[in-house]
Amino acid sequence: MTIYKFKYGKTELQAAIDEGAIIDNLIPKNSVPIPDIQKEVLKVIENPIGAPPLKEIITSGERVVIIVSDITRLWIKTNKFLKYIVNYLNSIGVSDDDVNILIALGSHRPSSEVEKESIVGTEVYNRIKVYDHDCFSPEELSYLGNSSFNTPIYINKKIIEADRVILTGGIVFHLFAGFGGGAKSIVPGVAGLETIQYNHRLTFNEGHGTGLNLDACSNKVYGNPMREDITDICRKINPDFLINSVLDTDGNFLKFVAGDFEKAWLEGCEVIRNIYGISIENKADIIIASAGGYPKDINLYQTIKTMDNCLYGGKDNSVIILMSECSEGLGAAEFLQWFKYKTLEEMERALKKNFTVPGYAAYKAAYTGVYRKLILISSLPKEEVQQLGFIPVNSLEDALELAYQLSPVDPKITLMPYGGNTLPILK
Incomplete structure (x- = not known):
């Protein structure tokens, strides 16, 4: 028996596990952290991919909007590199007064002032005006026609009115957009609710009862209708520059990519594949997964990404033990309401009639509960967990005991201590 530790909120859970039963321990590939963040950020700004250097794009007196990720993406550590972008803009003649920062909330809740400061860093917060995007406010949006997928395009007016737009963010696998980062700063980041829902x-x-489009999945860009729609809309906006980061599971920066919003981002996606795409020989009977601790397990809504990654590594009807504190609950007020529908077909029919993003997340949770036996360790009320179709437990030891009861004799186990990042890829 070997003691294994898993991140849970801002603490850890641990348990003794039979090492002989473990067929995979999905650990990201070793990578060397960037020793000098400032030097690397300036390097990629001056040597971008598919675009001129930023100093050849922006001139003094132009109004610049920088899009940053919200509090649920605090792991991106925007506060560690944003100041170098702002200082660079100053060096090419752009004053602080000509820069606005827009937090890409998508349809998430507003940020508190404390959270805004945490996102951008104290120095930038005290120098630059920081705004929340509000997808629910029509007066803050501009309509730009429809995408090639017939998605109505509503975008925050600050983006349309700016002379220059810079996207920032972090790249990870994403359960239906292929990868995070890139054009997602625009959709859903600063898009209107109708745009987000259509996308x-x-x-x-x-059609009715046709289920999920399996091409809208993790690790797929081309042929993924959701991602292609996002890219099409972003091309219409034509942001001037992108700076995205890749981090390790300890929050160290491994790579920055900069330049064209798509070409630079695609290079970052390839880095993610190489570090976090883990090849497996066989699927497991039991998966033991952590969402990755705070803020990745801040609510159940964010934990859906980990559930989806787990689906790739386990057999049909296998057991998932998922550790996610959910300190802010489910993450969306309407989330639980979708579970009044008792089957996936009923939920799908209702979603197609009145689509919402929390509704989709609820569907994905329900889908996991149907095709897997999911044991959840969280701070959520027991009744809520049961309503979701999951099994609530109080400790990792209790979860393991139950998982063995629900599994065949001598079950094979896969560990996913960084479940929000690592994607099992069957050979």
Whole structure:
């Protein structure tokens, strides 16, 4: 028996596990952290991919909007590199007064002032105006026609009115957009609710009872209708520059990519594949996974990404033990309401009639509960967990005991201590 530790909120859970039963321990590949963040950020700004250097794009007196990720993406550590972008803009003649920072909330809740400071860093917070995007406020949006997928395009007016737009963010596998980062700063980041909803509808096949579109999945860009729609809309906006980061599971920066919003991002996606795409020989009977601790397990809504990664590594009807504190609950007020529908087919029918992003997340949770036996360790009320179709337990030891009861004799186990990052890829 070997003691294994898993991140849970801002603490850890641990348990003794039979090492002989473990067929995979999905650890990201070793990578060397960047020793000098400032030097690397300036390097990629001056040597971008598919675009001129930023000093050849922006001139003094132009109004610049920088899009940053919200509090649920605090792991990106925007506060560690944003100041170098702002200082660079100063060096080419752009004053602090000509820069606005827009937090890409998508349809997430507003940020508190404390959270805004945490996202951008104290120095930048005290120098630059920081705004939340509000997808629910029509007066803050501009309509730009429809995408090639017929998605109505509503975008925050600050983006349309700016002379120059810079995207920032972090790249990870994403359960239906292929990868995070890139054009997701625009959609859903600073898009209107109608745009977000139409785009997310592309995760389903057309027609009644047709289920999920399996091309809208992790690790797929081309042929993924949701991602292609996001890219098409972003091309219409034509942001001037992108700076995205890749981090390890300890929050160290491994890579920055900069330049064209798509070409630079695609290079970052390849880095993610190489570090976090883990090849497996066989699927497991039991998966033991952590969402990765705070803020990745801040709510159940964010934990859906870990559930999806787990689906790739386990057999049909296998057991998932998932550790996610969910300190802010489910993450969306309407989330639980979708579970009044008792089957996936009923939920799908309702979603296609009145699509919402929390509704889709609820569907994905329900989908996991149907095709897997999911044991959840969290701070959520027991009744809520049961309503979701999951099994609530109080400790990792209790979860393991139950998992063995629900599994065949001598079950094979896969560990996913960084479940929000690592993607099992069957050979």
